[in-house]
Amino acid sequence: xxxxxxxxxxxxxxPAIARYGxxxxxxxxxxxxxxxxxxxxxxxxxxxDLALSLQTASVCVVITAQVTGAFxxxxxxxxxxxxxxxxxxxxRWAKVSPGELTTASDPPGSGVSWLALLAVSTVILTxxxxxxxxxxxxxxxxxxxxxxxxxxxxxxxLAGSISWIPIPFGENAAPxxxxxxxxxxTYLVGWTNDLTLAKVGQVPFWFFAGYLIVxxxxxxxxxxxxxxxxxxIWMTLSPLALFxxxxxxxxxxxxxxxxxxxxxxxxxxxxxxxxxSDESGSQASSVVPxxxxxxxxxxxxxxxxxxxxxxxxxxxxxxxxxxxxxxxTIRELRQRRAxxxxxxxxxxxxxxxxxxxxxxxxxxxxxxxTGNPLYPLPxxxxxxxxxxxxxxxxxxxxxxxxxxxxxxxxxxDQLLAVTDPRVLPVVLIAMIWWGGRFMKPxxxxxxxxxxxxxxGLCTIAAFWFxxxxxxxxxxxxxxxxxxxxxxxxxxxxxxxxxxxxVTSLCLHAFTTQGWPFATMGNEPPWDFSPSIPNAxxxxxxxADVLARLLMVDTKTIGLLLLTFGCIVCWRFRAVAKNRAGFxxxxxxxxGFALLLIGEQRGFERSGRGQRFPVFPDYERxxxxxxxxxxxxxxxxxxxxxxxxxxxxGPNLANWVEYVNVNDHGDFMPHDYHLALPPDNRRWTDxxxxxxxxxxxxxxxxxxxxxxxxxxxxxxxxxxxxxxANPHDRQGFPIERSWxxxxxxxxxxxxxARENDREMRIYEVLK
Numbered sequence: 001x002x003x004x005x006x007x008x009x010x011x012x013x014x015p016a017i018a019r020y021g022x023x024x025x026x027x028x029x030x031x032x033x034x035x036x037x038x039x040x041x042x043x044x045x046x047x048x049d050l051a052l053s054l055q056t057a058s059v060c061v062v063i064t065a066q067v068t069g070a071f072x073x074x075x076x077x078x079x080x081x082x083x084x085x086x087x088x089x090x091x092r093w094a095k096v097s098p099g100e101l102t103t104a105s106d107p108p109g110s111g112v113s114w115l116a117l118l119a120v121s122t123v124i125l126t127x128x129x130x131x132x133x134x135x136x137x138x139x140x141x142x143x144x145x146x147x148x149x150x151x152x153x154x155x156x157x158l159a160g161s162i163s164w165i166p167i168p169f170g171e172n173a174a175p176x177x178x179x180x181x182x183x184x185x186t187y188l189v190g191w192t193n194d195l196t197l198a199k200v201g202q203v204p205f206w207f208f209a210g211y212l213i214v215x216x217x218x219x220x221x222x223x224x225x226x227x228x229x230x231x232x233i234w235m236t237l238s239p240l241a242l243f244x245x246x247x248x249x250x251x252x253x254x255x256x257x258x259x260x261x262x263x264x265x266x267x268x269x270x271x272x273x274x275x276x277s278d279e280s281g282s283q284a285s286s287v288v289p290x291x292x293x294x295x296x297x298x299x300x301x302x303x304x305x306x307x308x309x310x311x312x313x314x315x316x317x318x319x320x321x322x323x324x325x326x327x328x329t330i331r332e333l334r335q336r337r338a339x340x341x342x343x344x345x346x347x348x349x350x351x352x353x354x355x356x357x358x359x360x361x362x363x364x365x366x367x368x369x370t371g372n373p374l375y376p377l378p379x380x381x382x383x384x385x386x387x388x389x390x391x392x393x394x395x396x397x398x399x400x401x402x403x404x405x406x407x408x409x410x411x412x413d414q415l416l417a418v419t420d421p422r423v424l425p426v427v428l429i430a431m432i433w434w435g436g437r438f439m440k441p442x443x444x445x446x447x448x449x450x451x452x453x454x455x456g457l458c459t460i461a462a463f464w465f466x467x468x469x470x471x472x473x474x475x476x477x478x479x480x481x482x483x484x485x486x487x488x489x490x491x492x493x494x495x496x497x498x499x500x501x502v503t504s505l506c507l508h509a510f511t512t513q514g515w516p517f518a519t520m521g522n523e524p525p526w527d528f529s530p531s532i533p534n535a536x537x538x539x540x541x542x543a544d545v546l547a548r549l550l551m552v553d554t555k556t557i558g559l560l561l562l563t564f565g566c567i568v569c570w571r572f573r574a575v576a577k578n579r580a581g582f583x584x585x586x587x588x589x590x591g592f593a594l595l596l597i598g599e600q601r602g603f604e605r606s607g608r609g610q611r612f613p614v615f616p617d618y619e620r621x622x623x624x625x626x627x628x629x630x631x632x633x634x635x636x637x638x639x640x641x642x643x644x645x646x647x648x649g650p651n652l653a654n655w656v657e658y659v660n661v662n663d664h665g666d667f668m669p670h671d672y673h674l675a676l677p678p679d680n681r682r683w684t685d686x687x688x689x690x691x692x693x694x695x696x697x698x699x700x701x702x703x704x705x706x707x708x709x710x711x712x713x714x715x716x717x718x719x720x721x722x723x724a725n726p727h728d729r730q731g732f733p734i735e736r737s738w739x740x741x742x743x744x745x746x747x748x749x750x751x752a753r754e755n756d757r758e759m760r761i762y763e764v765l766k
Contacts, residue, residue: 023191026079030057033083033090040094043295047215048266052302053090054208055259058184059305059358060085062312065183066361069162076160078190093298115502116225117567119232122509123210124566125540126236127203128559128591130245132599134200138613139645145199145247146613148174151645153185153198153247154652164369164668166658168691169721170642172669173390176375178312178362181249194651199247205255206244210235212258213484216452219266221445222488226498229491230484233426233505238513238536239418240477253313254478257320260306261455261482264328265448267299271335303328304354312359316475318374319466320459325355327455370670376688388681390673390688396468399686400720403470411464413532418473419480420508420536421524426501427483430490449485456482471532510542554601558594561587611650618715621759622646624750625713628761629654635708639735640715640725641759647713659707660691661734663699667691689724697738701745704764712739712746715759736760 042052060082068077139146147170155165162183165175188197210231217227235241244251304325311321329351333344356363363373371387372379378389396402403410416424434453459479467475491498507515513536514524527534548556565588572581603610612622618641625647628634633653638644647656660667672690673681683690704712714736717725727734739746739762751760 022193023197026191029080029083030086033087036087037090037094040090041096042090042094042298044096047218049096051212051215051259051262052298055263055302055306056089057082057086058256059302059309060089061187062180062183062309062358065187066162066358069156069160069183069186070361072159072161074157074160074162074186075190078187082187112228112570113225115498116228117571119229119502119505120570121563121567122505122540123232123235124563125559126241126509128562128595129540130241131200131203132555132595133609134245135196136596136599137603137609138611138650139195139199140246140613141615141643142246143243143248144171144174146645147171147642149182149185149249150195150198150247152179152182153189154195154645154648155656156182156186157189157193158652158655162365166668166691167642167644168658168669168689169640169717169725172687172689172722173376175668176366176370176670177315178317178359180309180312180358180362181252181314184252185247189652195247195645200245201247202244202249202251205252206235206240209251209255209258209481212255212262213481216258216262216265217485217488219262219269219445220449220452220485220489222485223492226488226491227484229498229501229505230488233423233487233501233508234481234484236505236509236539237418237477237480238420238508238539239474241539243474248474249313250474250477253310253317254481256306256310256313257324257478258481260303260310260324261452263299263303263306265452267296267303268331268448269444270299271296300332301354304351305358308355308358310478311355312362316467317359319462320478321355323458323462324455325352369668370674375670376673388674388678390681391683391686393468395682395684395686399469401469401471405464405470407470407529409528410470410532413527413529413534414470414473415460417513417532417534417536418477420504420513422507422513423504426497426504427487429497429500430487431483433490433493434486449489452482453486456480509539511538512536512541513538553598554594555598558591558596558598561591562595563591565589565591612646617758618643618646620754621713621715621750621756621761624754625711625761628711628749634710636711636713637704637707637709638713638715640717640733641713642718642721657707659700659703659709661700662691662694662696663702664691665699665703665706685723687720687722689722692722692724692733695734697742700735700738709764711749712762712764713759714739714762716757730757732760 041049043049064081064085065074065078068074068081134140139150148165148167151167152165152174156162166172167174185198185201188201189195191197213231213234214224214227217230218224222230240251240254307321307325307328311317329348332347332351336343336347366373366375369375372389374387374389376390378385378392379387380392397404419427431453434450456479459476459482463476463479464470469475487501491501514534517524524534545556545559549560565584565586568584569581569588572584608614608619611626612619615622626649629636629649633649633655636647636654636656637659638647638656639658644656644658648654659665664671669688669690672693673688676690712735714732716731717727717733719726719731725733728737739748739760745765746762747765749761749763750756
């Protein structure tokens with residue numbers, strides 16, 4: 001918190017006003033930056049100019065968070081430094097005046113059709129169904145969001161630095177993962193000093209990715225309408241849509257990867273061509289706007305930085321990003337082959353240096369702590385261990401997320417479950433059409449359309465061949481977006497195909513994925529593998545929406561008003577003072593307000609889901625914990641649970657941490673690991689518990705007191721998250737036995753009398 005926001009926080013006012021007043025101050029910095037640079041543009045093309053501005057802003061946020069986090073200066077620099085850096089960069093390098101802006105490069109007949117508006121409505125309806133619950137409700141116990149993404153973000157913001165945070169009862173390798181997405185969440189935590197915005201932190205990137213798909217389709221010759229339909233199909237893929245409204249990082253990764261692809265395609269099409277350097281000739285580039293000479297270099301740099309941001313967002317980026325950058329490198333060397341041979345190493349070094357800039361922070365951090373940039377994966381070559389790690393590929397096969405490579409039936413089920421069996425044929429038709437039409441491309445645009453389609457296929461193949469955790473379908477979602485250009489071009493070529501695409505999209509959004517072949521809960525006839533569920537519910541169930549509308553449900557009325565208002569507003573966007581457009585905007589705002597009001601009333605009626613998620617195992621204990629800490633925030637130690645984020649409280653008032661159970665109070669897992677003899681540094685399952693092999697009650701008590709711990713929360717440990725974690729017959733870790741055996745030092749405040757079999761809370765006596 002800055003000195004100014006800290007002063008404001010001391011003024012008597014409601015928590016909500018204080019929280020969102022602070023957010024307005026953060027927003028004000030960006031407004032000032034936008035006003036200062038309003039006369040500077042990156043490109044004569046409005047579409048590209050907006051994409052570059054948004055991407056530059058995200059680069060500024062992540063880079064400044066890395067630098068200030070390394071120097072423990074986050075809390076007083078993040079409110080103003082990213083917008084300041086953005087304003088300086090844009091003022092320095094954006095040289096196009098507003099009068100030169102144009103959309104002349106749009107293909108003929110590129111107006112938004114009613115089919116495109118219908119496709120957009122599915123996106124808005126999906127947003128309206130999923131956003132309010134995520135914004136107003138507690139973080140749901142879904143995937144990695146509560147285990148480490150939000151936990152790291154909250155802890156980093158409160159500490160003001162990117163510190164090491166152990167999570168021994170969950171994904172214990174997560175502290176060593178690249179975490180650019182978590183830095184974005186950290187930035188959002190700072191806006192309100194809680195998780196309100198961070199919970200929905202992926203949503204802006206969902207819309208950004210959709211916008212980039214439209215831009216990419218448009219650049220490659222498709223109409224805006226067809227690009228919108230193709231983008232809508234990708235945005236409403238069920239796993240993508242559902243995970244977008246949780247604080248995972250897969251949508252963020254996809255957006256940055258697509259930004260890299262889009263900017264490089266724009267860069268490649270804009271550079272001068274001749275028959276000697278480009279076999280496709282120059283006819284494709286003649287319709288691309290000509291900007292200032294600096295735009296070419298800037299586009300290339302932005303593409304490489306976006307690739308680096310994606311690489312530094314999650315561990316699987318190591319599989320998907322380097323092949324793309326390698327392709328860019330080869331392409332650049334081919335374009336510049338007339339230069340001196342001695343300059344080739346310099347060119348390669350420059351490309352990769354720019355790319356790794358946003359990910360190098362995480363590598364350096366790991367190297368300084370462990371000597372291995374990819375820790376905890378061992379780095380081996382020719383049977384020689386170059387850098388130590390926890391386990392090899394053989395142990396990763398023991399993970400519950402592993403599917404054997406030979407299980408091709410599960411792979412087929414994965415693809416059908418992600419794309420929907422009613423949507424996948426639409427894409428396949430476009431691929432077949434492109435295969436016949438573009439085997440010998442006539443232009444650079446045609447060639448790029450083919451390259452991206454092949455890249456999409458390679459992404460799916462890389463997922464299945466190189467990633468052992470093949471149950472995680474979200475890892476290849478970005479590759480499916482690369483089929484959008486060929487799909488959009490096919491829609492422009494065949495009207496019936498465009499109608500088919502929108503029909504399939506509506507069926508996907510409004511009905512159960514197996515319909516009409518199977519009802520919800522039943523497996524469809526194409527079920528290839530029992531390990532992959534195919535009964536996927538609709539994003540916006542038509543029957544449910546209709547039934548709630550007949551009941552005059554506030555949320556449903558708001559949902560329909562929001563959708564109708566947005567569509568009409570878009571339709572009349574060209575006429576700024578049009579009364580219909582103004583009325584539609586008011587209608588959309590009213591609908592959104594009704595959505596939030598209806599969601600809030602739903603939480604109030606049920607009494608569950610807002611402060612803590614609906615999670616029967618821990619709900620009683622969480623509510624008891626809140627009553628204990630509500631009047632006075634506490635310093636809390638936890639054990640056994642991988643959901644420590646909920647112990648921080650809705651306003652992050654409690655300081656929560658894991659405390660080591662031996663005489664190494666400040667050790668991280670890598671410290672325990674590397675202290676072992678070299679021949680004993682490999683674990684036999686995917687969840688090592690190095691830090692819990694040696695236990696010492698006196699040392700643990702000393703650690704608690706040195707850290708000022710007031711409460712200890714201990715939960716029954718899951719043996720799948722570490723075989724050494726459960727200790728007693730009920731599955732609780734050793735901390736519970738210690739506290740029960742020392743009543744003179746620990747007082748039970750919840751769990752024993754309530755007969756809670758999952759969680760206990762103890763007070764540390766002074």
